[in-house]
Amino acid sequence: MSHQRIRVAIVFGGRSGEHAVSAATAAGVLGAIDRGKYDVVPVGITRSGEWVLAADDAGALEIRDGHVPEVDATGDGRLLVPFGSGPAQLVVLSPGAPPNELAGVDVVLPLLHGPFGEDGTIQGMLELAGVPYVGSGVLASAAGMDKHYMKVVLAGAGLPVGPxxxxxxxxxxxxxxxxxxxxxxxxxxxxxxxxxxxxxxxxxxxxxxxxxxxxxxxxxxxxxxxxxxxAITGREIEVAVLEGRGDEPPRTTMPGEIVVTNAEHGFYDYEAKYFDSAGVDLRCPADLPPGVADEARRLAAEAFDALGCEGLARVDFFYTPSGTLVVNEINTMPGFTPFSMFPLLWERSGVAYPELIDELLQLALARPTGLR
The missing domain is CATH 3.30.1490.20 (ATP-grasp fold, A domain)
Structure with a gap:
């Protein structure tokens, strides 16, 4: 590395309907990442797909008081990410000015939710560029995003999925x-x-x-x-998963539970997740029999391995009145604000939010790009 601190590009926004959610996730990370260890380059992607050098302002990216964050193209300039070996050289393209090359980026933290980011597209670009990045690779990201093929893979691995x-x-x-x-x-x-x-x-x-x-x-x-x-009658149970270090197996938390207390929502919908936190109770850990909690953790690790996930994931279950667990889905880039279930579960397991960010970046830096 040519610089003392590890330079990390935090990429957020994007072209999907989860643009604002991605920005809110970036707000949490920008506010918690260890600035003594990491040199941060915030990179926003507009809804039209333009890459811009964004302001390092966590407050502007939060969802609060009716404010919905948006990445626009009025920042310091467009970005170009050239392909090649070695650290990626981010080049700022500003109208009427010569290209301004930033220092090399050592690792990318893609906080993109939904299509054109969480689905293997940016992962493929970073693989071509030879840049380490946090999270699952192309195949796991694509299969995890497509609920159809996710169920095909999980069922093929013998995991229980619903009709x-x-x-x-x-x-x-x-x-x-x-x-x-x-x-x-x-x-x-x-x-x-x-x-x-x-x-x-x-x-x-x-x-x-x-x-x-x-x-x-x-x-x-x-x-x-x-x-x-x-529809499956049952409690909504979630388990957070982290990739094991080296050849160690995936690490899992105790299960958490989502309880929607505001009957207006009917289920854990978009409004309940991001605009009515008072109408939702996130219980960490969930009140489950020990055997069921252990089974949920085992199935979560198996789902993580079945898709070939890396870095992080959240596995969601239904716990039915008959005592069985059904895998609802796996999320390869789960909600990652400080108040999201994934960080909350790890916090209850002894890993604070800043430590979790550090662990994910270190896992990415330790993993090669390309076939592995």
Whole structure:
């Protein structure tokens, strides 16, 4: 390294519907990262896909009092990330000025949620550039983002998943009646979801078949591919996972539980997650029998390995009245604000938020890019 401190590019914003959530995550990290150890370069991506050198201002990126953060193109200039070996040289392209090359970046922390960031796209770019980065690689990120293929992989590994069906855009155009019959075979209620979105964006709980088309079209506003899941009665349980060091197995926390106390939400939707914290109770750890807690941790580690995840993940379960656990999904870039379930679970396990950021960066620096 040509500089004393480790230079980390924190990338946030992006083109997905989770733009504001990503910015809020970046706010938490910017406020907690060890500035004595890390030299931070905040990099924002606008909704149109422009990369800009952003202000190092955590407060401006928080979701609070109705303020929804936004990355715009009015910063210090556009960014160009050249490919090649060695540390990435970020080049600032400002109108009417010559390119200004920043010092090399040693590692990237991509805090992007949703498509065009969490789905393997930026991971592939960083692999081509030969730059270490936090989190899962291309395949695990892509499979983790697509709820269809996530379930295929998890079921193939013998993990318990719930009943579902997938509506591709071509199938919906070709034979809408057959698609509706597929959904009806699941029974009611069902959850209609964009296949490749997160933060509960575009999700509708459907309790009547006459609302189904409307729900599918709402999901298609966010993704032409739609997944419909049979509703599972049960408690919502989550386990946070960290990659093991070296060849050690994944590390897991005790399970946490999400309890929606505001009946207006119906389920843990986007509004409940980010705008009504008083209407949600995050219980860390969850009140579960010891055997169930151990089983959730085992299944979480197996799901992490089944997809080939790296760095971090959060595995979500339903704990049914019959005492069984069903894997709902795995999130390869979970919510990472100081108040999100992933950091809260690790904090209750003895790893404070700044230490968690440091651990993730160190795991990334220790891992080579390319085939591994």
């Amino acid at each position: 579902y069906t997938v509506l591709t855009p071509s199938a919906w155009r070709r034979d809408r009646a057959a698609c509706l019959d597929q959904v009806a075979s699941l029974g009611l209620p069902v959850f209609v979801k964009p296949a490749r979105a997160g933060s509960s964006i575009g999700i509708t709980r459907v309790e009547s078949l006459d609302r189904l088309v409307e729900a599918i079209e709402e999901a298609q506003r966010h993704d032409p591919k739609v997944i419909v899941e049979a």
